[in-house]
Amino acid sequence: MLKVDKLAVKIGSVEILKPVSFTVMAGQSLALLGRNGAGKSTLVKGLAGLLKARGCVTIDGHCLNKMPQKARSQQIGYIAQEFSSNSVRLTVFELLLLAQNTQNMQFRASPESLVAAQQMLEMLSLTHLSHRMPNEMSGGQQQMVALALALIRKPRLLLLDEPTSALDLANQLHLLQTVRRYTQEQNITTLMVLHDLNLAHRFADYTMILAAGEVEAFGQTRQVLSAEQIARSYGVHCEVFVGSDGSRSIHPLAALSA
Secondary structure, eight states, X not given: OEEEEEEEEXXXXXXXXXXXXXXXXXXXXXXXXXXXXXXXXXXXXXHHTSSOEEEEEEETTEEGGGSOHHHHHHHEEEEXXXXXXXXXOOOHHHHHHHHHOTTOTTOOOOHHXXXXXXXXXXXXXXXXXXXXXXXXXXXXXXXXXXXXXXXXXXOSEEEEESTTTTOOHHHHHHHHHHHHHHHHHTTXXXXXXXXXXXXXXXXXXXXXXXXXTEEEEEEEHHHXXXXXXHXXXXXXXXXXXXXXXXXXXXXXEEEOOO
16 A cells, blocks of 8 residues: 655755645556646656655555665666666666666576566567667667566556557557556556546546646546546546446547636
């Protein structure tokens, strides 16, 4: 379970993220939504420890604020908007081994880490990329590799900052289906910054909408992503259709006049 109590981030004299409090149970996912500049990435980076933040963050009852950075990073899997290992001259398989052996100065891969790396590649359908380097891959392929590197360390909290931005439609669905299944099967907590409201509807148990660094709405996704709330948060008139199987889809119709 993730519990966040009055998390706030100030950069210089500006409070980018005002005190935010919420709880997400293990096995569930939360979509972070909002217009550009709302504070979504700032919240994720504050949770990851990449930005200095006030407040208290606990995972499964353990306070991250009191952990050394190395111990904190072992609890968290983080995927940034852009892949950051392009300059590393290692193959995908070697990167997966290295991610599991960061404390092993001699870097001797154990049989278990070899098996785990292979299983991760198979789970994400990345076996064909195992011997390629990141700079030889497309942006979408790099994003899938970033997910593999985040999951290989078995985090208790998974943070995804616009994970589908470089992916085509098929890979968007593949990534989010994998994340949802992994979240439920491993009983972890996942937060993901998204811009596609329909993807949030389909893959997030809960949704938080941010505006100017504050929480504008929070709750179960079906309740938060109503036509009325979307109009308030995004200034867009839309219709929400409910299918015979209970699934929902959002159809934007027009921007509301200012």
